[in-house]
Amino acid sequence: MQDANGQTPLHLAASAGALECVKQLLMAAPAACIVKDKEGATPLHSAIQDDQPECLEVVIRRTKQLPLFSAHAPWHRKSPDKFIPYRSPYRKSPEKTAVKQLSVSDSTTPASRRSPERAPSIGELVDNSGNTMTHIAARLSSKECLEVLHAHNLVRLEDRCKAGQRPLDIASPTCRELLNDIESSEDRVCVVAMELDDTASGGYSDTAVVVGTVTVSGATTWPVLEDAVRNLVVAHFGAVGDGVRNRRANKSASDSADAGGGGEGEVVGLGLSFDSVRECAIGQKTWKVGEVLAGSPAESLQNSDTSQISVFLHGCEEGRLDNLSYDTLIPANTLQNYLRLIDQYRSLVFYGPSGVGKTYVAKKLAQFVQEKEQQAGNRCEITYVCLSETYTRRNLVNLLTTKDCLLPAEVPVPLCHTPVIILDDLSKIAVSEVFGDILTAIERRGPANAIAIKLDDGSEPQLYYLLADCYIIATMDKSR
Secondary structure: OOOOOOOOHHHHHHHHOOHHHHHHHHHHOHHHHHOOOOOOOOHHHHHHHOOOHHHHHHHHHHHHOOOOOOOOOOOEEEEOOEEEOOOOOOOOOOOOOOOOOOOHHHHOOOOOOOOOOOOOOHHHOOOOOOOOHHHHHHHOOOHHHHHHHHHOOOOOOOOOOOOOOOHHHHOOHHHHHHHHHHHHHOOEEEEEEEEOOOOOOOOOOOOOEEEEEEEEOOOOOHHHHHHHHHHHHHHHHHHHHHHHHHHHHHHHHHHHHHHOOOOOOOOOOOOOOHHHEEEEEEOOEEEEOOOOOOOOHHHHHHOOOOOEEEEEEOOHHHOOOHHHHHHHOOOHHHHHHHHHHHHHHOEEEEEEOOOOOHHHHHHHHHHHHHHHHHHOOOEOOEEEEEOOOOOOHHHHHHHHHHOOOEEEOOOOOOOOEOOEEEEEOHHHOOHHHHHOOHHHHHHOOOHHHOEEEOOOOOOOOEEEEEOOOOEEEEEEEOOO
């Protein structure tokens, strides 16, 4: 039975503080404690709204006995007759679950987001505005109700309402002090995630790969936290490396069987270790490996709006390939060989079956070259061209001349100019027709090796040379 506002007799009794009436109503209709009114409030919310801690205690105890969920089961009401489980990666389980390590197959799936399990809580009940019981008690300065919620482990500090506010953001001074004490005394389970995007901070980015969780208490020091993160990262690198080795070993055996060989030879992993880590971060607060910051990790978490510890690997800014190796699952020494060839010949073609990541690797290596050249004080612009069947010689010549890669013989060599050209999918064009004598210019560069090139505009051939410091990186589909 509900009135025009959707309230049941239990709502009204809890609001009025009619304790005996509340007990009788719960005995007659136990499920009434989870019925919501038109504002999405349950009798639990009603008791808090009118500061009735004794009624709140009784309703909480009866709610926990319902067969819909266990003593800590979480649920959100999505419709009047349907409740759905809710999972969050940021809360602690009652068993204080240790690390949930990704399996080898999971670890080799780039940028997948797998959140560790955690135990549910009826403290997640929200009204139509997304307010939990903690939000309401904190806003209305109902300290005694907050203490009841804390006694039942139902205080929700990280949850945000639809306005994006946490309980601490809207708490009265008295309740804020209590919530701060609760937060500082609680252990917090933090997600540890590998970040491939250096600009990411706080929460999950699109490139974060969750590798496990660590528990942070008020007694946790920075060295202790770093050791916990180290163990997770090293175990994750080991799992990823095993996956890479198995994949390459299987491919090597398959190739050898096709060729009639023995299939022997060393198969290496990525070669990553904790030395590959550049820094870690909690929200906007970062620290280098081995650095001890002022304050404690618990204080940093308390001042941050995230429970994620982000791990960043060394990248092109430091002249390192750790981040790229982890991103592409290509061993760092293999990537170093690619860069050596690019630096030596200023041109390289990646070929292989379609869909294996040639374009992605080409772009990443181009960014590495760009960073290196810019650090040397050179102008370096990357130009990406997706080739098609309609791409002609005139298009190529126009590209090279526009980017000052192909220059008339009488033009002096431009200083500090190192353009990078990416030509994606040479298999789409007739290479001999489109490149023609430009292939000679690519092999023999500089003003001393100028060759006569016809520009397809009806004019006579003229002497041109290809800039020695022009990088040309191409891809080409090729079946096995």
